[in-house]
Amino acid sequence: MSTSESGHGGGFDPADQWVLNPDTGEYELRPAPTAEPAAPAEPAPTAEQPAVPAPRSAPDATGRPGVPGPRRAAGRTGARGRAQRKAGKRSTGKRILLWTTGTVAFVVVASAVGGYLYLKHLDSNISTTDTAGATSDSFSKDKAFNILVIGTDKRQGKGDSGYGDANSVGHADTNILLHVSQDRTNATALSIPRDLITDIPDCPTRQPDGSFKTVPGTRGVRFNTSLGQLGRDPGCTVRTVERLAGGMKVDHFMMADFNAVKTLTTAVGGVDVCLAHAVKDKKSHLDLPAGPAKIEGEQALAFVRTRYSWGNFGDLDRIKVQQQFLGALFRKMKSDSTLTSPGRLLDLAETATKALTVDKGIGHITTLKDVALELKKVPPKNITFATLPVRDNPADGPVHKTVIVQEGPARQVFSMIENDASFTGVKKKQKAQEAAQPKGARSAPGDVRVDLYNAGAPDGSAQTTLAWLQTEKGVTRSSQLGNAGTSQPRTTLEYAPAQADQARELADLMGLPASALKPGRSETNAQGLPAIVLRLGADFRGAGVPLTGPATPPAVPTHTADQVKCAS
Numbered sequence: 001m002s003t004s005e006s007g008h009g010g011g012f013d014p015a016d017q018w019v020l021n022p023d024t025g026e027y028e029l030r031p032a033p034t035a036e037p038a039a040p041a042e043p044a045p046t047a048e049q050p051a052v053p054a055p056r057s058a059p060d061a062t063g064r065p066g067v068p069g070p071r072r073a074a075g076r077t078g079a080r081g082r083a084q085r086k087a088g089k090r091s092t093g094k095r096i097l098l099w100t101t102g103t104v105a106f107v108v109v110a111s112a113v114g115g116y117l118y119l120k121h122l123d124s125n126i127s128t129t130d131t132a133g134a135t136s137d138s139f140s141k142d143k144a145f146n147i148l149v150i151g152t153d154k155r156q157g158k159g160d161s162g163y164g165d166a167n168s169v170g171h172a173d174t175n176i177l178l179h180v181s182q183d184r185t186n187a188t189a190l191s192i193p194r195d196l197i198t199d200i201p202d203c204p205t206r207q208p209d210g211s212f213k214t215v216p217g218t219r220g221v222r223f224n225t226s227l228g229q230l231g232r233d234p235g236c237t238v239r240t241v242e243r244l245a246g247g248m249k250v251d252h253f254m255m256a257d258f259n260a261v262k263t264l265t266t267a268v269g270g271v272d273v274c275l276a277h278a279v280k281d282k283k284s285h286l287d288l289p290a291g292p293a294k295i296e297g298e299q300a301l302a303f304v305r306t307r308y309s310w311g312n313f314g315d316l317d318r319i320k321v322q323q324q325f326l327g328a329l330f331r332k333m334k335s336d337s338t339l340t341s342p343g344r345l346l347d348l349a350e351t352a353t354k355a356l357t358v359d360k361g362i363g364h365i366t367t368l369k370d371v372a373l374e375l376k377k378v379p380p381k382n383i384t385f386a387t388l389p390v391r392d393n394p395a396d397g398p399v400h401k402t403v404i405v406q407e408g409p410a411r412q413v414f415s416m417i418e419n420d421a422s423f424t425g426v427k428k429k430q431k432a433q434e435a436a437q438p439k440g441a442r443s444a445p446g447d448v449r450v451d452l453y454n455a456g457a458p459d460g461s462a463q464t465t466l467a468w469l470q471t472e473k474g475v476t477r478s479s480q481l482g483n484a485g486t487s488q489p490r491t492t493l494e495y496a497p498a499q500a501d502q503a504r505e506l507a508d509l510m511g512l513p514a515s516a517l518k519p520g521r522s523e524t525n526a527q528g529l530p531a532i533v534l535r536l537g538a539d540f541r542g543a544g545v546p547l548t549g550p551a552t553p554p555a556v557p558t559h560t561a562d563q564v565k566c567a568s
Contacts, residue, residue, distance in 0.1 A: 119365050125353035128363035129255075131235030132204040132212060135359040136251045139367050141374055144182040144420055146248070148238055150175055150255040152227065169228035170257070172237045174322065177250070179417045184377035186422030189326070190413065191319045191387045192241065194224035195402045197395075201243055203236035222402065234359070244388075244405070245414045246541050247458055252362050252371075258301060260355035265300035267351040269337065269344065271329050276568035279309045300325075303567075310567060316387065316403070321567045323385035323559065330380065330561045383561040384423040389413060409556060415545050423558050442505040445474035449499075449531045450506060451523060452480040456487035457536035461543075465510075465536065468543035473509050479525060488537045490515075491547060495532040496522040503532055510534075511546020 139145070151174030175192040201217045215230050226232060226240040238250045265271050271294065278290045286302035286309070288295070295303050304322050311317030337344075353365065362368055389409035392400040416423070450469075454462040462480040469475035493516055495503040503517055525531040539547060559565060 122349055122353045122365040125350070126363055126365065126368075127357040128360045129234055129357055130206045131233065131238060131253070131359050132206055134235035134238040134250075135253060135361055136249075137361045139252070139362050139370060141370055142182075145180055145251045145371075145374075146417075147178045147180075147371070148175065148234075148241055148250050148253040149178055150227065150234060150237055150253060151260075152255060152257045171224040171229065172227035173224050175223070175237070175241070177241060177245075177417075180375055180378060181420040181422065183420070184374060185379075186382040186384070186420070186424060187375065187378045188417055188423060189323070189383065189385045190417065191323065191385070192223060192244070193315055193319065193388065193390055193403055194222065195315055196223040196388070196390060197221065197393055197402050197404050198223050198240065198244060200226050200232075200236065200240050203232055203239055205231060205233045205235065234357070244410075245418075246411070246545075248414060248418050248541075252359050254362075255357045256355045261301045261304055262297045263351045263355060264348075265296040265329070267344070267347040268296075268329070268332055270294040270296040271300060271325065271332050273303065273325060273328050274564065274566035276566040279306065279567075281306050281309045283308060314400075316390075319387055320557070323387075324565045324567055326385065327559065327561045327563060327565070330383070331564075334380070380562040381560050382422055382424045384558050385560070386413065386423065386556050386558045389556050411542070411545060413556065415541065418541065419547070424560060440504055441501045442508065443501040445505060445509065446476055448475045448502045448506050449477040449525065449529060450475065450479075450502070450534050451525055451531045452478065453484035453533070453535045454480075454482065455484035455491075455535035456489065456538035457491075457540035458542075461536050461540055465543040469509070472544075475506065475509070477531075479531075484535050488535060489539060491537040491540050492516055492518050492535050493532060494518045494521060494535075496520070496530060499530065499532050506532065506534065510543075513547060516547065 150172050152170040153173045171194070173194045175194065177190040177192065178187065179190070180187045197220055199217065199219045200221060203215045203217070204212050205215055207213050213231075215232050215236065218225070223240065226237040227234060234253045234255055238253055241250050242248060272292060273295055274292050275288055275290050278288065280287045281302070284302045284306040286299065286306045288299070288303075304318075304325055306321070307313060307315060307318045310321050353368075356368075358368070362371060389406040390403035391406050393402040393404050396402055415421075452462045452466055462482065466478055466480040469478050491512065493503055493507060493512060495517070497519060499522055500519065503519075506512070507514075507517060522530045522532050541547075
């Protein structure tokens with residue numbers, strides 16, 4: 001779709017123009033100037049001083065405002081020319097990174113498209129869904145955040161009718177949990193297989209008349225039925241992910257269908273991919289030679305849909321190829337060919353907003369811009385793609401069609417995400433963890449006398465932790481005293497000066513950071529003996545799950561957004 005064909009509407013005056021503001025480095029939509037007294041005539045151009053054409057283009061046939069043409073390399077001299085060149089460089093650094101997916105995709109869109117009317121027009125492109133409290137109602141720029149990216153198999157775009165089941169209600173066929181750390185040093189894009197067998201919880205959904213209906217949960221079903229089946233909405237998929245992650249909060253979601261892959265890859269001028277071997281897939285209609293290739297539109301959709309030409313012909317191998325595609329698309333979005341083209345940026349803004357359905361908490365272009373600019377801060381080398389650890393479902397017999405979670409590694413992955421632990425910064429994280437551990441002598445586990453309280457942790461946490469300490473760690477002089485009566489965000493361990501060695505031992509056993517230890521006082525337990533006090537806060541995720549995050553990453557395949565890989 002070219003800039004002259006897309007048509008942006010929004011009530012613009014055809015005489016309005018996109019103008020580069022040298023103070024901000026951004027293009028702004030400015031109305032045509034009103035009539036003014038004629039200025040003195042300038043001298044006619046000479047052979048040494050040729051005429052210079054106007055830098056702005058005229059409105060196109062649709063009445064859309066013209067966009068600036070390419071900047072001239074010649075004819076710019078002096079302070080003004082240098083200021084314009086600097087402003088042009090600044091404009092390339094201001095862009096929006098919008099994650100979306102047809103099967104999967106994410107796209108950078110520049111914030112250089114200023115103008116109130118145009119932003120209102122982009123707002124009208126975005127579809128929103130009420131998730132009945134499953135997602136946050138606002139976005140915070142100073143906190144870590146989790147966004148669930150959902151790609152559905154719903155066939156509603158132009159040319160989509162030939163793919164799969166034309167009567168599909170739109171299942172959650174591609175699912176990526178995107179986590180961005182609070183300090184913006186790293187991000188993790190965790191793929192969740194569609195054929196994962198899991199439990200889907202009860203799901204409140206808003207009905208067309210404004211009322212709410214609870215769709216009952218189901219046990220032992222495919223993950224992708226968390227959307228569409230029985231009338232489930234994206235909020236149901238969000239709740240299913242939160243259950244898988246042990247209660248970790250998913251803040252927002254973004255959803256798109258097949259058509260998004262086609263339109264977005266076309267808008268950026270194609271995506272460069274690499275194939276380890278030639279592919280001619282009869283099911284997806286992908287036909288590409290070995291080596292590098294540029295794909296867009298139908299070819300891009302075929303690339304991310306192809307299953308039977310990769311690895312073991314399964315969905316897990318397709319996920320790996322989709323992740324490689326995402327990395328390639330990200331690199332394309334960061335390239336000068338995208339960031340220095342106002343027309344391409346306009347097409348991206350138009351296409352991306354039309355492709356998205358989001359929750360109401362991020363359902364405005366200005367909020368999506370904030371999300372994008374926060375993600376932009378993460379270096380590509382620290383954006384890690386990974387897949388939830390799973391294994392073949394033994395209930396399938398010899399023909400494996402579904403998978404189940406590997407509990408230990410999966411718990412470790414979610415713990416890393418929740419603790420902002422980077423898959424690419426393990427050594428640095430490990431040193432920080434070692435520095436955070438309490439220093440000094442430690443007692444034997446059997447000498448630790450501790451009272452446990454639940455102070456905001458999931459229900460039953462104090463009892464299960466007590467059993468874990470006594471049976472697996474040898475902390476036999478422990479007791480749990482129920483709810484603390486108040487909720488606190490962090491787990492704490494209080495102790496008297498004489499009990500410091502016990503506190504250090506318990507902190508080591510449970511993976512508590514030094515910040516959790518609160519010296520000062522203890523309490524008297526039921527036997528009249530002094531005991532340290534462990535209060536399990538809202539950050540507690542289960543016995544044996546370190547609050548410091550694991551020191552080493554789980555053994556799962558990963559790659560980062562800056563790595564070039566060939567699909568195989």
